[in-house]
Amino acid sequence: MRNPFKLFSLGLQHVLAMYAGAVVVPLIVADSIGLTGEQTAYLVAIDLLTCGLATLLQVWKNKFFGIGLPVVLGCTFTAVGPMISIGSKFGMGAIYGSIIVSGIVIFLLAPLFGKIIRFFPPVVTGSVVTIIGISLIPVAITDMGGGSNAGDSFGSLSNLALAFGVLILILLLNRFATGFLRSISVLIGLVAGTIAAAFMGKVDFSTVEAASWFHIVKPFYFGTPEFHPSAIITMTLVAIVSVVESTGVFVALGKICDKEMTPADLTKGYRAEGLASILGGIFNAFPYTTFSQNVGLVQMTKVKTRDVIIMAGGILVLLGLLPKVAAATTVIPSPVLGGAMIALFGMVMSSGIRMLSDVDLSNHENLLIIAISVGIGMGVSVMPEIFGKLPERLQVLADSGIVAGSVTAVLLNILFNMTRRSKTAESASEPQDVA
DSSP states (O other): OOOHHHHHHHHHHHHHHHHHHHHHHHHHHHHHHTOOHHHHHHHHHHHHHHHHHHHHHHHSOOSSSOOOSSOOEEEOGGGHHHHHHHHHHHOHHHHHHHHHHHHHHHHHTHHHHGGGGGGOOHHHHHHHHHHHHHHHHHHHHHHHHTOTTOGGGTTOHHHHHHHHHHHHHHHHHHHHOOHHHHHTHHHHHHHHHHHHHHHTTOOOOHHHHHSOSOOOOOTTTTOOOOOOHHHHHHHHHHHHHHHHHHHHHHHHHHHHTTOOOOHHHHHHHHHHHHHHHHHHHHTTOOOEEEOTHHHHHHHHHOOOOHHHHHHHHHHHHHHHHOHHHHHHGGGSOHHHHHHHHHHHHHHHHHHHHHHHTTSOTTOHHHHHHHHHHHHHHHHHHHOGGGGTTSOHHHHHHHSOHHHHHHHHHHHHHIIIIIHHHHHHHHHHHSOOOOO
């Protein structure tokens, strides 16, 4: 794909698809720890820059690291709670010390993680991707209503009109448009929705006016890293959880791109994530993982080239260096984002269902794996406080519906399928009595 305009538009579409998810983590962490407005602005900008660098590391497939698939990396939601807890107890330095060490652990142990692909047959990956898609839908629905801070205007006719207007436009473009127009249908929907929202008085440009044009990236902006054992253990657990999540996304994208994932491929993908987290710690950003939001975009647009993701990474780096330009993307109202996200997240869910079509559904055990893992995943997503009284370190594995469902699917597959195959193999190897 050599047309610069098409390349830029498709890359920008990927950036906009993940932008809300990328910036919400620094905003939540900054508010919870009590950062100033200037510090918060820096945190958002450096997060975007590091997202871009992390994405480029992952898409740059070489001998040592990089999965080489059209993936975009962003800060992992799983890390929000632990980061707030560590920051409140030990300070910002401890957050970034633990992120750096966790990244080193993932990088060094990547070959071991690369062998876990045998634990992810279609019944597991299909369940995991379905859980990912379903668990993201409430985020889109909340945005369609106006966002969590909409107050009394939540679900107003104007918000719903914007959201469904964007969704209908995307659907119409996918039905009647072809080629390039169809591939950037989400971007067109976001731009058209924002213009309509501006005429309705729903676009706020104050953040753009307050932002500076350029800033210098400063390693260890929030202070020298500190290394506390409990913080390191907690963040390493978060990193391992991210590896579990990313494995499902890697395998899903591999199927979309008609590429079989090998343990060597996964190892290089994990190494890239480890490097990305080390980078996040040095620049005082976040641990990074593969964003499932963009899987739906690849599935919808059918554009699987890495050139588009390289462009997306470059745009993110540019946004990170130009706070005023980065702030301009925040003017997209929540209902407009929600309308686009419902299509993207729904495509993630349908991708999981498509994977499950390769599973032997006449097998009762497979049905149980799907039923229980999706049920647990959705249950924890709807009521995360169910495991609120578990020890804090275990909560890292239980307070995310995606993680809880994924772990359940893996364990049930081991119980029902892998142990049974082992017993079958043992029986076959036993000498038979000869009459």
